Amino acid sequence: xxxxxxxxxxxxxxxxxxxxxxxxxxxxxxxxxxxxxxxxxxxxxxxxxxxxxxxxxxxxxxxxxxxxxxxxxxxxxxxxxxxxxxxxxxxxxxxxxxxxxxxxxxxxxxx
Amino acid sequence: xxxxxxxxxxxxxxxxxxxxxxxxxxxxxxxxxxxxxxxxxxxxxxxxxxxxxxxxxxxxxxxxxxxxxxxxxxxxxxxxxxxxxxxxxxxxxxxxxxxxxxxxxxxxxxxxxxxxxxxxxxxxxxxxxxxxxxxxxxxxxxxxxxxxxxxxxxxxxxxxxxxxxxxxxxxxxxxxxxxxxxxxxxxxxxxxxxxxxxxxxxxxxxxxxxxxxxxxxxxxxxxxxxxxxxxxxxxxxxxxxxxxxxxxxxxxxxxxxxxxxx
Numbered sequence: 347x348x349x350x351x352x353x354x355x356x357x358x359x360x361x362x363x364x365x366x367x368x369x370x371x372x373x374x375x376x377x378x379x380x381x382x383x384x385x386x387x388x389x390x391x392x393x394x395x396x397x398x399x400x401x402x403x404x405x406x407x408x409x410x411x412x413x414x415x416x417x418x419x420x421x422x423x424x425x426x427x428x429x430x431x432x433x434x435x436x437x438x439x440x441x442x443x444x445x446x447x448x449x450x451x452x453x454x455x456x457x
Numbered sequence: 458x459x460x461x462x463x464x465x466x467x468x469x470x471x472x473x474x475x476x477x478x479x480x481x482x483x484x485x486x487x488x489x490x491x492x493x494x495x496x497x498x499x500x501x502x503x504x505x506x507x508x509x510x511x512x513x514x515x516x517x518x519x520x521x522x523x524x525x526x527x528x529x530x531x532x533x534x535x536x537x538x539x540x541x542x543x544x545x546x547x548x549x550x551x552x553x554x555x556x557x558x559x560x561x562x563x564x565x566x567x568x569x570x571x572x573x574x575x576x577x578x579x580x581x582x583x584x585x586x587x588x589x590x591x592x593x594x595x596x597x598x599x600x601x602x603x604x605x606x607x608x609x610x611x612x613x614x615x616x617x618x619x620x621x622x623x624x625x626x627x628x629x630x631x632x633x634x635x636x637x638x639x640x641x642x643x644x645x646x647x648x649x650x651x652x653x654x655x656x657x658x659x660x661x662x663x664x665x666x667x668x669x670x671x672x673x674x675x676x677x678x679x680x681x682x683x684x685x686x687x688x689x690x691x692x693x694x695x696x697x698x699x700x701x702x703x704x705x706x707x708x709x710x711x712x713x714x715x716x717x718x719x
Contacts, residue, residue: 378545429659
C-alpha cells in the first residue's frame with residue numbers, strides 16, 4: 347500500500363487538491379462580498395443546510411446490518427442512540443461524545 | 458477586557474469539546490500518510506494545504522494504491538464540495554469584512570468551524586430579533602468602510618469568534634498530524650476513538666432539529682444518504698444534503714412550521 351509516485355506527483359496532488367478545496371471554501375464567501383444582501387429565498391434555503399448536511403454525514407454510520415432485532419443490538423447503534431439521548435438533554439458535545447463512547451464499549455462488553 | 462479577545466477566547470472555549478473528535482482524526486491522517494508512502498513533510502504538507510480530513514484520508518488511500526493522479530484529486534475535491542454549502546451559508550455573516558480577511562477566513566472553513574460558528578450566529582440572531590436585522594440592512598454599506606472597530610449591529614459580524622474556532626482546529630489538526638506521523642498507530646484500534654467523529658456530528662445535529670421543517674430536512678437527507686451510500690466519490694453525502702434542503706423548504710411551504718414545536 348505504498349505509493350510509487352515521486353515527489354513531484356505527490357506535491358502536485360497536494361497542491362491541486364488544496365487549491366481546488368480553497369476555491370470551494372472561498373466561493374460564496376467571496377461572491378457574497380459583492381452582493382448587498384442575500385435573497386430571502388436563498389436565506390431560507392440555507393437555513394436547512396445544517397440539519398441536512400449533518401444528517402447526511404452521520405446517517406450512513408448508523409445503518410443496521412439488517413432489519414432484525416438482533417441487528418439493532420449492534421454496539422455502534424447502541425452508542426449512537428445513547429449519544430442522541432445525551433445530545434437531546436445536554437446539547438453539549440463533550441457529554442454527547444462521552445455518553446456515546448460509554449454506550450459503545452458497554453454494549454461491546456455486554457452483548 | 459477587549460471585546461475582540463473575549464470573542465476569540467469564547468471561540469476557543471466552544472471548540473475544546475470538539476477536539477476529542479478531531480485529535481484521533483488528525484492522528485489517523487498522520488499515520489495514513491506514512492503508511493501510504495509519503496514523507497513526513499509531504500504528509501504534514503497535505504494537512505496544511507488541504508486541511509480537510511475526509512478528503513485527505515481518501516487521497517492518501519488512493520495514492521497508496523497508485524490510482525490515477527486525476528482520480529486522486531477529483532475524489533478529494535468532490536468530497537469537499539459540501540464546503541460550498543458552508544461557504545454559502547456563512548457568507549452573509551462575513552459580507553462586511555474586507556476581502557483579505559474573508560480570504561483568510563475561507564481557508565479555515567471546515568465542518569466543525571462552520572457548525573460551531575453558525576450555531577453561535579443563530580443564537581445571536583434569535584436574541585437580536587428578525588425585525589432589527591432587516592432594519593439595519595441600510596447601514597451595512599457604511600459599516601464596510603467603517604473598519605473593524607465598528608460595533609456589531611444588525612447582521613454584521615466580526616471574525617474573532619470564528620478565528621478562535623478555526624484557529625484552534627487548525628493548530629490541533631497540524632499538531633495531531635505530526636504526532637500521528639511520529640508515533641504511528643500507537644493507540645489500539647480497540648479503543649474505537651474513530652467513533653468520536655460521528656458522535657460529534659450527532660451532538661451538532663440534534664440541537665439544530667429545532668422545528669418540523671428542519672426535522673424533515675434531516676430525515677430526508679439521512680434516508681437519501683443511506684440509500685446512495687454505495688455511489689462513488691461520496692456522492693451520497695452531497696445528494697442527501699441537497700435533497701434534504703429541498704425537503705426542508707418544501708415542508709416549510711406546506712405549512713408544517715406553523716404547528717412545529719420549538
